[in-house]
Amino acid sequence: MKPMRVLHVLVNMNRGGAETFLMNIYRRMDRSLVQFDFLTSKPGVFDAEIRALGGTVHRIPGAGEVGPKLYQSALYDFFRRHPQYQIVHAHMDQMSGMVLGQAARAGLPVRIAHSHSTKSEGGRLKRLYKWYAGKQLRTTATDRFACSTEAGEWLFEKGKRTFFVLPNTIDTDRFRYSSLDRHRMRRAWQISSKALVLVQVGRMEEPKNHEMTLRLFAALKKKRPDARLFFVGDGPEKHRLRSLAIQLQVASDVHFTGIQDHVAAYLSAADLFIMPSFHEGYPVTLIEAQVSGLPCLVSDHITKEVDLQAGLLHYLPLHDTGSWIETIRMLLPPKRHRIPEAVLDQVDAEKTAASLTGFYLQKGKGAADGREDYRFHADV
Numbered sequence: 001m002k003p004m005r006v007l008h009v010l011v012n013m014n015r016g017g018a019e020t021f022l023m024n025i026y027r028r029m030d031r032s033l034v035q036f037d038f039l040t041s042k043p044g045v046f047d048a049e050i051r052a053l054g055g056t057v058h059r060i061p062g063a064g065e066v067g068p069k070l071y072q073s074a075l076y077d078f079f080r081r082h083p084q085y086q087i088v089h090a091h092m093d094q095m096s097g098m099v100l101g102q103a104a105r106a107g108l109p110v111r112i113a114h115s116h117s118t119k120s121e122g123g124r125l126k127r128l129y130k131w132y133a134g135k136q137l138r139t140t141a142t143d144r145f146a147c148s149t150e151a152g153e154w155l156f157e158k159g160k161r162t163f164f165v166l167p168n169t170i171d172t173d174r175f176r177y178s179s180l181d182r183h184r185m186r187r188a189w190q191i192s193s194k195a196l197v198l199v200q201v202g203r204m205e206e207p208k209n210h211e212m213t214l215r216l217f218a219a220l221k222k223k224r225p226d227a228r229l230f231f232v233g234d235g236p237e238k239h240r241l242r243s244l245a246i247q248l249q250v251a252s253d254v255h256f257t258g259i260q261d262h263v264a265a266y267l268s269a270a271d272l273f274i275m276p277s278f279h280e281g282y283p284v285t286l287i288e289a290q291v292s293g294l295p296c297l298v299s300d301h302i303t304k305e306v307d308l309q310a311g312l313l314h315y316l317p318l319h320d321t322g323s324w325i326e327t328i329r330m331l332l333p334p335k336r337h338r339i340p341e342a343v344l345d346q347v348d349a350e351k352t353a354a355s356l357t358g359f360y361l362q363k364g365k366g367a368a369d370g371r372e373d374y375r376f377h378a379d380v
Contacts, residue, residue: 003035004364007085009092009099011062013044015233015259016203017284018091018116021147021168026053028353034360037085039078041065045259058082063095068129072102079106086110086367087360093117093155094134101140109367113141115155115163118148118303119279121207143363147282148303166356167305168284169349175291177336178268185269189255195226196334199270201263201285202277204235209299209318212276214241216324218248223329229254232266267292271334275299276318282306286313287347293337297327308343 013019023046026036036055041062050057060078063071079085079102087110088103090096100111120127134155137144144163146152152163186193198217202208210231217229231241231254238256245251260266263285267273273289273296280286280302289296290308300315307313314331316323345351 003031003033004087004360005035005037005084006087006089006360007037007039007082009039009088009090009096011092012040012042013038013046013050013057015045017147017168017281018114019044019046020170020284021116022091023049024170024349025353025356026050026055027171028350029357034357063098068098072098075099075102076106079103079108086364088112089114091116094120094130094137096155097133097136097140101136104140110143110363111141112143112145113137113155114166115144115146115151116281117279118150118154118281119207148305150303150305151281165305166352167347168282168287169347169352170284170287170291172291172344172348175264175267175288176339177293178265181265181268185265189228189269191228191269192226195228196220196224196272196332197228197230197270198272198274199230199232199266200274201232201266201289202275202283203233204231204237204241206237207278207280208237209276209278210237210241211244212318212321213274214244214248214250214254216274216276216321216328217254218250219321219325220328221250221253223325227253230257230266230270231255232257232260232263234259263288264292267294270294272297272328272331275302276324277302278318280306291339291344291347293339295331295334295337297324308339308346310337310339310343312337 008022010019031054038050038055039058041060047057060074085108088108089112090099091114092099093115096113100113103111120130144156145166146163147166147168149165152165156163191197200210200213204210220227242256245254267289273294275283275286275296275298277299278301282303283306286296286298286306290310290312296312297314297316300317314327316327
């Protein structure tokens with residue numbers, strides 16, 4: 001028998017939170033039963049791996065390129081030309097309303113909306129349009145997932161539990177602390193074994209608040225001249241941040257690594273993880289840092305559901321930069337923590353992959369039988 005093919009819709013398959021979560025699941029699924037395909041508007045770094053795993057990456061022009069009307073027309077045409085898809089799983093937050101609206105119009109029986117954020121981006125008109133698109137989810141989504149309670153209440157109806165929380169999961173073995181990686185990375189970057197190393201992982205865009213990290217680092221350098229900072233990732237803010245590092249006179253000790261395949265090695269090399277984001281859904285990188293046993297200083301705007309209860313998260317107010325410096329001082333000398341196996345089991349992608357496979361198979365069978373009474377039940 002051929003595997004059931006599930007279509008995931010995203011802007012692209014780069015190393016964002018939703019994309020990384022999907023790949024963690026995809027690699028571990030029984031692909032003889034369920035196969036993932038992807039509908040995107042831009043090339044992504046995971047495209048080659050998807051094809052190697054047996055998936056197809058479809059491409060249509062995005063709303064930002066051709067406008068909302070032509071984008072909806074392209075969506076409808078695509079769904080009509082690909083009747084093999086009975087399940088579409090949209091990861092575009094409020095814009096998922098537009099995707100699932102066209103899927104419903106084309107007759108796709110199973111339409112899943114998945115929330116990965118807690119706030120809309122863009123200017124006033126763009127946010128207004130997204131809000132309007134998101135309202136369509138009330139009638140177009142047959143099933144609703146969210147990476148956290150806050151993300152679900154933002155995209156769906158607040159105060160009504162109309163969604164299932166499916167936390168982001170990772171390859172826990174890959175992100176365990178490695179002393180070998182720590183020594184290797186520090187040698188490669190010519191960093192002393194005793195130097196204090198901070199790391200921030202994520203796309204360089206305004207919500208991630210890299211500027212605050214840079215200013216904290218500049219203040220910290222006055223107390224710890226040996227301190228170094230890694231920014232792992234890329235994005236539109238990179239050039240401005242480089243200029244700010246020069247202005248703050250810390251450029252020689254701030255390393256812009258770009259997008260990396262081996263983020264785990266940077267986490268092993270670091271002493272502290274920094275995440276001063278203005279908002280997040282359920283950040284995968286914060287799970288990775290905790291699994292690595294790395295103490296984390298994070299914004300109090302980030303959901304508490306991401307805390308693995310391993311004593312590693314320190315929630316701090318964005319308006320009080322002094323408290324961040326003081327917390328760093330209290331955490332010195334930094335200590336690496338060993339994470340209990342029971343905690344690792346909570347975020348292991350293997351179990352989520354098995355549960356999601358069962359869900360897709362049930363939904364596909366229900367659609368074939370003309371029923372839509374299946375709901376998600378997870379063991380994770």
